[in-house]
Every structure is written in structure tokens, then in C-alpha cells.
Amino acid sequence: MSVHARLHATVPAPLPPSEAGPPEILGQPGHRLLVQRSDDEIVARPLDDAYAARPGAEVRFPAPWPRDLGTWEVSPDAGLAVFAGVHAVRAVEPSGATRWEVRHACWACGETHESYDAYADRRNHRYPDQGSVGFSADGSLVWAHVRGPLPEGELTPDTVDEWLVIDALDGRVLARADAQAAAAGSEHVPHPTDPRRMGLSIGEGQDGAPLRLGHWDGEKLDVTYAEGDLCLLGVSPSGDRLMTVSHDQDALAVRDLHGVLLDGLEWDAESVLPPHPDAPSEYEDEAPACWDWAGGFVDETTLVVSTVESDDEWGEVRHWLLDTTGTHGLRPITYPSPPSGQPTALGNGAWATPSESGDALHVWALEPVQ
Numbered sequence: 001m002s003v004h005a006r007l008h009a010t011v012p013a014p015l016p017p018s019e020a021g022p023p024e025i026l027g028q029p030g031h032r033l034l035v036q037r038s039d040d041e042i043v044a045r046p047l048d049d050a051y052a053a054r055p056g057a058e059v060r061f062p063a064p065w066p067r068d069l070g071t072w073e074v075s076p077d078a079g080l081a082v083f084a085g086v087h088a089v090r091a092v093e094p095s096g097a098t099r100w101e102v103r104h105a106c107w108a109c110g111e112t113h114e115s116y117d118a119y120a121d122r123r124n125h126r127y128p129d130q131g132s133v134g135f136s137a138d139g140s141l142v143w144a145h146v147r148g149p150l151p152e153g154e155l156t157p158d159t160v161d162e163w164l165v166i167d168a169l170d171g172r173v174l175a176r177a178d179a180q181a182a183a184a185g186s187e188h189v190p191h192p193t194d195p196r197r198m199g200l201s202i203g204e205g206q207d208g209a210p211l212r213l214g215h216w217d218g219e220k221l222d223v224t225y226a227e228g229d230l231c232l233l234g235v236s237p238s239g240d241r242l243m244t245v246s247h248d249q250d251a252l253a254v255r256d257l258h259g260v261l262l263d264g265l266e267w268d269a270e271s272v273l274p275p276h277p278d279a280p281s282e283y284e285d286e287a288p289a290c291w292d293w294a295g296g297f298v299d300e301t302t303l304v305v306s307t308v309e310s311d312d313e314w315g316e317v318r319h320w321l322l323d324t325t326g327t328h329g330l331r332p333i334t335y336p337s338p339p340s341g342q343p344t345a346l347g348n349g350a351w352a353t354p355s356e357s358g359d360a361l362h363v364w365a366l367e368p369v370q
Contacts, residue, residue: 134188
């Protein structure tokens, strides 16, 4: 039996799709931000409980380098933007002033650069690997995945990538750890309530997807190196459960904070996903449905997931709600019109999807949201 999505809000993007990346809704209920990045700036709009922009609260952060040369994040209070670049992690205030910068080895060549201008015109720096940054739940810490070593020296001769905990106020590196990876890219997934915890999902291309779970106790950074190649997609509202999809996209699972699989909470794509209704029967075995690396916790026990990547060849893409209690199981979501792109969970009974043109986000709900 399918479930019907109710449109809760349409949130216009600050910038036109032709000039910027896709808009995103970040933060927890009561502290939502609509953010979007162009080559020149990040725009952040605080949202109220109805997902409407708060009047006069928009903030713009000048960008230090083009958007395809790194990743970025905005603090929960929209007071600081941090850019994870090819050669450095830089914190920028709305005025454009650099609050702090942490330099590291270059993701493209391994050298140490003084500035972006040092390699801006080099052909071998056009498509670098990259790391990422993430703010803690309270905005006091910045977690950064970088290519080592830092100017202070290497952790060990074998360290390639490093995971840093940085004081968001002044840029002091509070802790360093060996990420035990050689990333092509990565993404931070913050704990919703505990600023001492962070997840790091690393992509090594076809070689694997290491998952790292960090805990900073104020003095020491402990890293759990999760077993297997897993993409971390979300943390439940309570912070007690993790949602992962395997690197080969065949297994969706819910785990504890240490990355250990919870009993009975793993779903094999081949077993539970029906073939696309428009796929010719002779191709079903050659192109089975698979989980996307997308989705998250709609609430503590419900996941929103999708099969866009394997559906797109055959016709309308499919989104699903998965009840982890076993009461309802996996149910397809029915929208008023065909969905576009992949869903993003908002954690308060709602999820978002991009508009077909990319100029807005649609917020959907099954029950009233806050």
C-alpha cells in the first residue's frame, strides 16, 4: 500500500539554477537555514517553522575560490561560513573577512600552497580530490577532513588523510587523527544534539567507502573505524541511530552510534525492492533496483529512501518510506505530480525534494510538522 505525500511548503531558491548549485535546507527544527552556493558567494536564509524566509535575516558570504574546488558549510546561527578548499580550510565572516585559515597539503599535488592564486591556472588542479567540513550541533566546533600533513608536521609517515577538530572561534586545531583513507571526496554528518560527535562518510571512488565516527571529549579525539564500505546518510532525531547504505548500494541498514548493525534492521535491495513497473521484463535481471546514496530519518523510526539511480532509465523515479518497527515495512510514496531528484530527510516528520527546474525545494509531510 502506498502513502500519500502532502505538500507542506515550497521554498524558493535564493539564486537561479544557471548560476549556482542546488539549494539545501540545513539545521534542526527551530534553526533551519536555506543555503545555496555560487562561484562568488554563499547565500543563507534563516527559515521559520513554516519554512518561510525570516524577513531581513538573509546573510551572504563571499567565496574565496570557485565552488567546484571544494565544499563548504554554514554555522547553525548563520554567523560563519567555512570553505574546505584544495589547499586550506578557511572560515569567512559575512563581511568577507577571513576569521581563520588552516592550511594542509594540496588535494591535487600534495604540495603546500600559500594561496589559491598559486595554482589557479594549473591544468593539473582543475579536478582535484576534496575533503569536507561540518559544524557541531552548537556551532562551537568545526570538523574538517583534509589531505595531510599540516604545516605542523605529519602524524605518521603512512597518514594520507587527516580528520581535524577545530575551534570555530579562533581556528585552533584541537585534535588530529588519521582518517585511514585516501579520499576522492567526503561528507560530514553531524550528531543532532551532541556537539562532541560527528560522522564522516568518505568516498574513494570504486575502491571503497570508509565510514568514520568521531567523539571529542574536550581533550582527545576517539575515532571508530566502522567495518565495511558504508555511506552514512543520516542520524535519527534522538541521535541514537545511524542510517547507512553499502558502497555497492545493495544493503540499507540502521546501526548504533558505533556503527554496529542493529538486529533485524538491514534490507537487501534485491529482496525487498520490486522492479520498476515500466522496465521490460527481459531487463529485470540485468538492471535490478538499488538503493540510492540518499535519504534519512523522517522521524525516529521512519526512513525516507529512493531508487532514483536505477529507476531513471525506465521512467518515473520512486521514493519510499521504510518503517523500521516492522509495522508497515517499505511503502512507495505517491506525490501530486512525479517527483524530481532524490529526497532529503528533515527529521521532524518531513522531507524535501528539488523542483524539476531546480529553482525551489518542496517540503513534504505525512503529519503536521514543527
